[in-house]
Amino acid sequence: MLSVYFSAGHPNLKDTATIICSLAKAGADIVEIGMPFSDPVADGPVIQQSSLRALKNGMSVKVLFEQLEDIRQQTQIPIVLMGYLNPVLQYGIDKFCERCKHVGVDGLILPDLPPEIFNQQYRTTFDKYNLCNILLVPPQTSSERILQLDKWSSGFLYIVAASSTTGAKQSFQPYQVEYFKRLENLKLSNPKLIGFGISSRESFDDACNYANGAIIGSAFVKALEANGEITNIVENFIREIKG
Amino acid sequence: MNYHVNEKGFYGGFGGAYIPEMMYQNIEELREKYLDIMNSATFKTEFAQLLRNYVGRPSPLYYAKRMSAHYKTNIYIKREDLNHTGSHKINNTIGQILIARQLGKTRIIAETGAGQHGVATATVCALFGMKCVVYMGSLDVKRQMPNVLRMKMLGADVIPAESGNKTLKDATNEALRDWINNPLDTHYIIGSVVGPHPYPDMVARLQSVISEEIRWQLKEQTGREKPDYVIACVGGGSNAAGAFYHFLEADEVKLVGAEAAGLGVETGETAATLFVGSPGVLHSSLTMLMQTADGQIIEPYSISAGLDYPGIGPQHAYLHKTHRGIYQPVTDKEAVDAAFKLTKLEGIIPALESAHAFALLERIKFKPSDIVVMNLSGRGDKDMQTYIDLMKHEQTK
Secondary structure, X not given: OEEEEEEOOOOOHHHHHHHHHHHHHHOOXXXXXXXXXXXXXXXXXXXXXXXXXXXXXXXXXXXXXXXXXXXXXXXXXXXXXXXXXXXXXXXXXXXXXXXXXXXXXXXXXXXXXXXXXXXXXXXXXXXXXXXXXXXXXXXXXXXXXXXXXXXXXXXXXXXXXXXXXXXXXXXXXXXXXXXXXXXXXOOOOOOEEEEOOOOOHHHHHHHHOOOOEEEEOHHHHHHOOOOOOHHHHHHHHHHHHHO | OOOOOOOOOEEOOEEOOOOOHHXXXXXXXXXXXXXXXXXXXXXXXXXXXXXXXXXXXXXXXXXXXXXXXXXXXXXXXXEHHXXXXXXXXXXXXXXXXXXXXXXXXXXXXXXXXXXXXXXXXXXXXXXHOOEEEEEEEHHHHHHOHXXXXXXXXXXXXXXXXXXXXXXXXXXXXXXXXXXXXOOOOEEEOOOOOOOOOOHXXXXXXXXXXXXXXXXHHHHHHHOOOOOOEEEEEEOOOHHHHHHHHHHOOOOOOEEEEEEEEXXXXXXXXXXXXXXXXXXXXXXXXXXXXXXXXXXXXOOOOOOOHHHOOOOXXXXXXXHHHOOOEEEEEEEHHXXXXXXXXXXXXXXXXXXXXXXXXXXHHHOOOOOOOOEEEEEEOEEOHHHHHHHHHHHHHXXXX
């Protein structure tokens, strides 16, 4: 399974629907749409830059929902929104979830919304609108906590491959392989997708050996900056990864 | 009323730990252990000894005679400017490096705006032989070169933050990213009462030595333990949190905070978070923030790099909301005037940050019998270039 991330509003404000449809056509299995934030602390330089550019282009939660209004008439690929909590809070959690359901978003990844606060304050709202809340699992997590996160997460588990912010890395280190094996042994109920540092066919294949699939972000965001038709760039990129 | 943090890390609706899961282990470990460590006999002894013999505490509580005559009241100045490294920041860095050592950490990271917290961190890292990395906005690196050089001489790596406005907020983002990338050996010494729980409470406790001393010093000098006013400047708010701490439950003590208004709260060029902000989440804490309707953070402005922050400690947001604290915006010009007045009347050149607090003396109507404690959080050495430029400007007018 291949999930691909891009920042809404980057490289151009109105690319959103084109990128989603091109990804679906080229063979991606899930699309993750980044909602830009001025202070993305969990992201490396590539996504920091794309977020900033997107904000300069005029992207916001409101604009994104407008752009997604007709998306379900064009594609049925699963769509996940990913972003930081503050823009969602300011939009209003209830209104946000209602809009997600309305345009056909399937799930959310909000890295700075801790699961404890989610469970206490927002779970009922997410359930009401049938939205998955996808949780992150970093390598230093204890097995006990991983089992908890698996219980609290829905859709899939976002396996953070390295102790790091987002961005391309070298091939897997022994500690990462050990961590992936530990996850396998825990027999988790959610599918696992490995992200952070996946950038090539090699690292994608490697990740698929240990999980149900992988997530590519920074490498795709960078590829989108090249000159040329978005459709072609996306098609070439996915072919490169999936063959 | 309880003005302290509750068991979930909140002050009323403010605070919490809105951390990505990548920070969970470090924050959880700190949350579990900080009180036990701080209450242990070893920590207490070592902290007290270092504050006395290394920092030079207690800092004097000085009766400012000429200033008192000028404002027709009784003004006492708490001299945090006389601490080693020139400000209150060292109280916190000494405490946190002792905690870091107890947690088995060997590498320290910090953010800094004006460089005061960076210098205080680099200093304790030299003292304890720990590796030190300080993140500083690249604009601040240019504005505060003497402090950059001090940190380097002390052995710290100073890494310029190139994102955003290249100031304190961006330095904090970079420090958080560093921590996410180095989750095992590193402790992040946050410089103010901001960030995820337990930082606001931990830093306030470490800075509470200020109000603890004020209480006995005042008693010694006036026979009274409690003043009528405690006045301090507030950026993130650590010196104010420390100066307020032991008076929070004493309702008769008015707690007053000066926020940096920059060119004025109505101009947009401001850092007066409580006056132009609204609740939101930044740097893992729910607090008052300067932000757009879409929830993007607005870059603040103040003449003083140390108050140039778009948020405020969650405890201050709560004290403001409950009216236990009285907060007032002070413009660049008011702060500069106050700095020159303090210099002329008492022979003390204050940091620009601290000068914001002194500007409030112009505004508040004191009684002749009132006892007013001014927290002078730092000295003005680092701001000499600004003061020199202002004097030149005066002469050419």
